[in-house]
Amino acid sequence: MRALVFDVFGTVVDWRSGVARELAGYLSAIGREDLDPFALADAWRRRYQPAMEECRSGRRPFTRLDVLHRENLEGVLADHGITGCAAGDLDALNLAWHRLDPWPDVLLGLHRLKRRFFLAPLSNGNIALLANMAKRARLPWDAVLGAEPVRAYKPQPEAYLRTAELLAMRPDEVCLVAAHNGDLRAARAAGLKTAFVARPTEHGEGQTVDLRAEDPWDWVATDFVDLARQLYA
């Protein structure tokens, strides 16, 4: 194994808290503190898979996630009776996804893993999103990969296979690290190694999905520091 590639939203960063924080600021600015920013963050995220599915199915050409997020934001706000927003304000709010904080173990874990492995995100986020996030949070990636350079959204097999090809590695030289069993299933089907890291509060306190490894993944770790410990053993 030579490279570790990482799911990002949920696995590396706490998207829900970060997006809710930015939404709370906007709701306050427009006098809509009656709305729950966490509920709005969840609603925004619920439109994520259906929007990508339009591209996966071929009904729409590959479209970067920033564009899908921006469309989905307008839809979510309209669902809550918020319309006529200034386009510039929504452009700025859409960058909430560029300004997410990593879970507490991430920086230490990545710095340890970087000494032995090539590290890159393999996220459905676009390059600008992932690179801006990395610069702000100081994530020490060796390259910024993901759906955009390979023009395929996970869990399409091409997303995993073409990423290995960009790295000039065989699929089994690459390990996907993810908090989502479905992502790992698709990576394994494409020939990658797999590592599960539980993120039991990604969806808040009442989370019911992805609380544990559902298949015998190659590694199962409590966090990135634990993963580094297992991989150096």
Add this chain to the structure above:
Amino acid sequence: MRALVFDVFGTVVDWRSGVARELAGYLSAIGREDLDPFALADAWRRRYQPAMEECRSGRRPFTRLDVLHRENLEGVLADHGITGCAAGDLDALNLAWHRLDPWPDVLLGLHRLKRRFFLAPLSNGNIALLANMAKRARLPWDAVLGAEPVRAYKPQPEAYLRTAELLAMRPDEVCLVAAHNGDLRAARAAGLKTAFVARPTEHGEGQTVDLRAEDPWDWVATDFVDLARQLYA
């Protein structure tokens, strides 16, 4: 201006010395110390533009530079009567382009520039090449871009324009830093800002090209530290 993108071979790294060093090791191993490794490095490099031109012209689909380098290596060796080499040896020798050292001002200059700007290579090198080089030399890129993600070789306009698009920036928010006037001309024609940094020994002591800025570029610097000084003024 928000991002600086860099030509790499010649501008960031001293490809000639690095490639000659690796060739010298190989020539020694096969008992051909009679050949000049610098002359072979130059011959290898002379096949670079014609190989890319096959792709630019559409006669050949976009092919990553590692593949072109590998083909060109066999051609150069054959020109010097060296045939029947082990494929694995040539694969390893081809990675000479992944193991190049930066000019002495590069690391300090990039670290200073990174505090204010988004930094990425915009090289004809492929992602694995550029990322392996960066990991070895500790080049602090914010993202690894270049010909491969945009599937166009400089000086095609698409190489510059699609790179700005991947960064989600307007072309005039991006500045190309290069030691080559021709690269800067193409970048300016595409709407990018331009910065010239002289590398008067890229081609050895007798260099006759690109010794000075041939057009009024937006910035003309003696090295990356000088460029950082000018951009912070």
